[in-house]
Amino acid sequence: MNVVCWACGRDRLEPFLDLGPLPLAGGFLSDASQIAQEQWFPLVVHVCNDCGLIQNILPISPEVLFKQYYFSSSTVAPLIEHFKGYADFISSSLHATTAVEFGCNDGILLEQLRARGVKATGVDYSENISAIARGKGLDVVTGVFEPETARPIRERIGPVDYVTGSNCFAHFHRPEAALEAARILLKPDGLLGLEVMYAGDLLEKLQWDTLYHEHLTVLSLGTLSVLLERNGFHVVDVHRIPMHAGSLRVLASADPNRAPHPRVAALADEERRLKLNEAATWRDFGRKVLRLIEIVGHTMADLGARKRIWAYGASGRAALWLSACRMTYVERIADASPLRAGTLLPGTHQKVVLPSEMRASPPDYVFLTAWNYFDRIRANEGWYRGTWITPLPRFEFF
């Protein structure tokens, strides 16, 4: 068992949220015959008493998690917009003309970079998803982002201006190997850009439903700085971005003479003010989360005994909410991704269907597991006359 902090390498980890056994949030089943083989794993979230990093310390082999992956970014409209903006930032603000993206998924960013004349190569571990990206004519290598993968890429395309990983860095069991791979690929004045879920938003919005096994860590500026500095980088700029209900975009350099933007010190001060990197803050968070799960679970079970309920948004958040609250009475789960349609949700095994199927027999209530996209979903489903329920950022009925 790994008992060493992912960021600082010390061993004073403390559990603050025990969610019990839960299914893998990305473990969609292709049909009912797979239910008997489904595994649930304990989910106990820890905080480091030295640097304050939020982390899961029972990682599961990436073989189990990502070899076949049911998350294709290009089916999520807000993500397409996000990556258009990110590609503009890389080409217009940073003036990068060459880039490598690890965890490139189906090429959602690579396509946007190509459209802006940035020569970009992708790396992704998932065989089925990287094949989709190559099908678009993109340069994509299937493999783990580590030095052994990076060296042949550098030999082939030369050093690059920019290396980035968007919402995937927290999946890496060995972040130091990914950072070494980035150093191998970067020009001396190149920049590393990481987009990561932000612990500040986790705390503020109580969004425990992102704390699933696949997410080994939730980072802050403080904890990411600790990790980067142990591996030859330092933070030179930081932006808060809305992706996944709250993320950070952190730019780091291996050039010790490169001075950080004043935004870095400002956010570090804000984290100190919020006590974001302190264990006591997270103990309190853990208590609030367990209470919320209890309240949502009881309320929904009462409703489910009398009324018809669907869920909307078959993401990792859905698997966590429905399993933690044992919401077996939910009939179906609507999701716009054709990749997931027809599969069964991990844990409670509702069939995933396209949102259009909800029209045939509209339920009384829709439990919005994709609560972070509420405005957009409500606009798309303007015909629906029943009641929407959001579990977060507040448990509310609309």
Ligand SMILES: [Zn+2]
């Ligand atoms: Zn630590």
